[in-house]
Amino acid sequence: MSPQPFRTPAGGLIDRAKPFGFSFDGRRLEGYEGDTLASALLANGVRLVGRSFKYHRPRGILSAGSEEPNALVELRSGARREPNTRATTAELFDGLEAASQNRWPSLDFDLLSVNSLFGSALAAGFYYKTFMWPAAFWERVYEPLIRRAAGLGRAAVAADPDHYEKAFAFCDVLVIGGGPAGLSAALSAGRAGARVILCDEDFALGGRLLSDRRMIGGRPAADWLAATLAELESMPDMRLMRRSTVFGVYDHGVYGVVERVSDHLPTPPPFQPRQRSWRITAKRAILAAGAIERPVVFAGNDTPGVMLAGAVRSYVNRFGVLPGREAVLFTTGDDGWTTARDLADAGARVVAIVDARAEIDAGLRALAERIGARLVTGAVVESAHGGKALRGISVRNAAGHHVEMACDLLAVSNGWNPTLHLTSHQNTRPVWDATIAAFVPGAMPPGLVAAGSAAGRFRLEQALDGGARLGAEAAAECGHGRGAGTTDRTADDEGLPATPVWRVSGGSGRKRGKAFVDFQNDVTDFDIELSAREGFRAVEHLKRYTTLGMATDQGKTSNVSGLALMAEQTGKLIPDTGTTIFRPPYTPVAIGALGGHHRGRDFRPTRISPTHAWSERQGAVFIESGAWIRAQYYPQPGERDWLETVNREVLAVRAGVGVCDVSTLGKIDLQGRDVGVFLDRVYCNTWSTLPIGKARYGLMLREDGFVMDDGTTSRLADDHYLMTTTTANAGKVMQHLEFCHQVLWPELDVRMVSVSERWAQAAIAGPRSRDVLRGVVDGQHDISDDAFPYLAAREVTVGGGIPARLFRISFSGERAFELAVPSGFGDAMMQAIMASGRDYGITPYGLEALGVLRIEKGHVAGSELNGQTTARDLGLGKMMSSKKDYIGRLMATRPALVEAERPTLAGFRPVDASQRLRAGAHFLGLGQPASIENDEGHMTSTAYSPHLRSWIGLGRIRNGATRIGERVRAYDPVRNGDVVVEICNPVFFDPEGARLHG
Amino acid sequence: MRIDCPHCGSRDVQEFIYLRDAGPRRPDGMAATLAEMHVYLHERDNPAGRHRELWYHGSGCRAWLVVTRDTRTHAVFAVEALPASVESAST
C-alpha cells in the first residue's frame, strides 16, 4: 500500500518532490510541502481527528479553512505545545508533531463518550439546571468533573520560548482577503498608484481559485492568478501579507492583524518572532473575505466523512487528496455538482447525487450520467451512520421512501454565508437577503466596503468586477487617479444558487440520533427546540441558553442554521428572528502576539540612572523602584546581611559624610515672568516671595484637597525656576502643570520642560559634606556656611568649567548638598566626589539608608503621600496659605477632611526595643480586639535606626499629635506581628534641626 | 481610534490621555465658594452624542486639546488647540 493511500496520482498545488514526515498521536505519517495538517491526515486515510466538547463524539474534518469547528488539535510539544489549533489551517512542516485532544484515554477508545448516552442530562441549559444547588458542591464536585470531561486541549506548562512582536503600518487601501475579489481590488487600487496592503490568512493567495476549477477570460483561472500576482509583486507600494489574519476592525480605520511569521516552521529563524501583531491604519478598506459554506442539520451529520462540498473540492483540487473513495453528494444547488464532477475526475466513485430540488438542469443530468452517479432528486439525506467513520447514509426520496446507500464520504452543499464578521465589529448589523437566503453586510464601519462573496455576490464575475470597481473607487477617494491596464473578467457559467434545506427532521423521534447545529459546542436541533419551548427565543437568549455560536469558532458554520431552526420553531421568518453580531477576534489570537515584547522584565521600559555604572563598580545591590533600577545598598566584604550594611551607611552619613544618587527625581525647568504667580497657584505654600538663589520645600495638592506631591523648587534667576518632584510622580506632575497652565491660566507667562533625564544629581550629606564639595566645585564659588547657607541654590561650575547646580537641601537632616551636572558627566561627578571625599571616609549609600535617614527625621515620602492623605494628616497643615488661591484650597476645607478624628502623622517605637516593626500593621487600643471598629490607623514606614538601636516607624493614628507617650498595639496578623508601641514625635533624631545648619 | 492633533497630525489614541468634559471652568480666586468648586469638580453631564472633552497629547507635543467626539460612535468632529478654544467656548 502506498504511504499516502488517499493521495491522487497527480495534480494539486502540493510539491510532491518535497515529502514531509510528521506524526499524529505518535503515528509516523508523510505529507508534502503545500499540505495543511488536515489534507495530510486525509491523504493518509486518517478520518477520526478529535472528540467533541461535551459528548466526546468522534469527529472528523468538516471544512478546509479557518471556519473548522471539529478538527482542533494540539501542535508541537513541551514548551511550544499549542492547543486548539485548526488542522485545516495548520501548515504542514517536516517534523510537525500533532495530537488529538479532548479524549481519554485514547482517541479511538474514549471512556467519556458515555456522555453521549446520557445526552438528555447534558442538553441545553444543563449548567443552569443541574449545578444550581448546592453551592458548595459546585466548587468541590461539579467543576472539577466538568473540567475533566470537557475543555479543549492543554496549554503548555513551561514558558513559551519564542518571542512575539508588534508592528505598525499605514496605507491608502487595505484589502482583506486574497481571493478573486481581493486580488482584483488590489490590482485596480495598485494600478491607480495607491499604497495597498493585502492580507490573507492562507499561506497561498488565490482564495477559491486554488480549490475550484474555473475559467477566466477563456483560460484556466490559474493563469489569471499567476499573471495578477506577478503584476502585484512588481508594484512598489504593494505589500502582500500571507499568513496574516485581519482579526478586528477598530475606530477610525484601525485594523488588527496577526501575522503567523513562523508557525509553518519547526522553530522561528534567528531574530524572527513566532507571530507579529499589526496595527494597520488604512484610509479605506475592502473586505473580500469570501464566504463560508453551510452544513445541513440531519441525524449523524457529525460522523467523520461528512464534509462540506467546497472543502471536498479543496482537498481534491488543491491538495491532491481524495477524502473518500465511495462518495455521495447531498446538494441543494448547482454549486455542489462541481464537487461530484471533480471527485469523479480525480478517480473517486460517485455513488449517488442527492439533490433536494425536484427540477434540475438537463446538463446536470448528463453529468450524472457521464460519471455514473445514481441521481435522486427531490430527496434529502435523513441520517448518516458509521460512528468513527462514515459507512452509509439513509436517503428519503421524493416519494417518502428510504433508500440506504453505502459510502465513505458525504459531500454536503447547502449554499454559502458571506464572511461578513468584520463588518459588525463596530456594532452594525448584517441584513437578510432573501434572494440568496443569507445575511449580507448592512451598515458598515466608516471606510470599509465589501466585495465579492463577502458582499453576497457569489459569482466569480461579480467578484472580479466588484473588486476591481471598489479598488479603483477606494484609490480615487485617497486622491489617486484611474490606473491603466485592463483585464478580461468573463468567467465560466456556474448555474443556479442553492435553495437551502436547513434541517432534515424525520427519522424516529429522539432515537434518530443527534443532529448537530453547532459542532464545536455540541448544540443539537433538539437543544434549539428545547430553548424555544422554555421561552428562550430571543437570539441572545438562545445563544446563552444553548451556547450556540459561543465556541472559539463564534458559530461560523452554525449561527445561520441555528437562527433558521429557531424561526421554524417560532413560526417567524429568519430576519424577524434576529441576527447575531460578531466581536473581535475573527479567529483566536494568542495573548503572546497581543503582548509582543512586553512580558517579564520587558513589560515596561527599565530606566537607569546616569550614575548606574558607577554604582555597579562600587558593588551595589540594585532594586526596582517603579520603572527605575536604583542602588539599594553597597555591601562591603565581611558584612553578614543587608541590615549590617545599611547600618554602616547610615552611621557614616551622620558621623562623617556619604554620597547617594538622587538623579531619578523629577526635574521641571520653568521660565517666564509669571512663574512665581504660577507656583503660588499650584503649591499650597507661598512662592512669590522666594528670593533668587534660594530653594524652598513645596507641597502640591490635587484639586480635591488631597496631597499630590512634594519636593523642593529653586529660583535660579529672576524668571527661571527649577522644580523637583518625587521619582514616582514626575510624569503626573508634568501633565498636571501643563493642564494648569494651558487650560486654567493660559494668560500667565510660563514655559516649562521636563529636564529629569538631562541632569545627574547626587546628595552629599553629613557634617563633612562641605569639605568634600570644596574639592569638587570650582574655586571661585564660595560655598562657606555664610555665603551658601541652608536652602541656598545656585548655578556653579565643577571640574574646571562644567556647568552645575548646587543646592543646600537635606533629606537626611544633616548639613547636606545636592549637586547636579549634565547627565553625561554623572559618572565623572561621582568619581570626583569620591576622590575628594577619600580623606573624610566618604561612604556611598543607597535607597535603604536614604529611607532610614528620612524616617529618623520624620520626613514623609511615597508611603505617606499615598493619595489618601491631606496636608493636615501629614502634620503639614501650617503650610497651607490662607492668603492666596491655589489648587485644592477649597476642597481641603471639606468637613470630613478637617475632622479631628482623622488619623494624623506620628512616630512609633516598640516598648521592647528588640521587637521589629512592620509597615502595614494596624493600630489598636491596648486590650482591644482586632476589629474594624477598633482600627485607629496604620503604620506607613518602618526602619531600624542604628542611632536609637531600635526599630522605629511612621504612621497615621487618630488624633496622633495629641497622644504622644500613649501605648497602642501594632497588629499585623499577616506576619504574626503584635507589638506594643509608644506613640512619639515623628522626628526621632535631632528634633531641633541643629545639624542642618552645620 | 485616532486623533488629529493640530500640531502633530493624525496620531493613535495611545499617545493621548483623556481628562474630562472641557466645559467646566475653574472658579478662581479667594471669592470662590466650596459649592462652586463642587460643581466644577464633580457635576458632569453624561451625553450620548456630541461631547467636548479635554485630551492631553502626552506622548506627542504635550498640548492639551479640546476634542469634540460622539460618545456613541467615537466619531471625532473637531480637535482644537488651547487656549483659543477655551476662550472661544467661554464667549
Ligand SMILES: [Zn+2]
Ligand atoms: Zn500633538
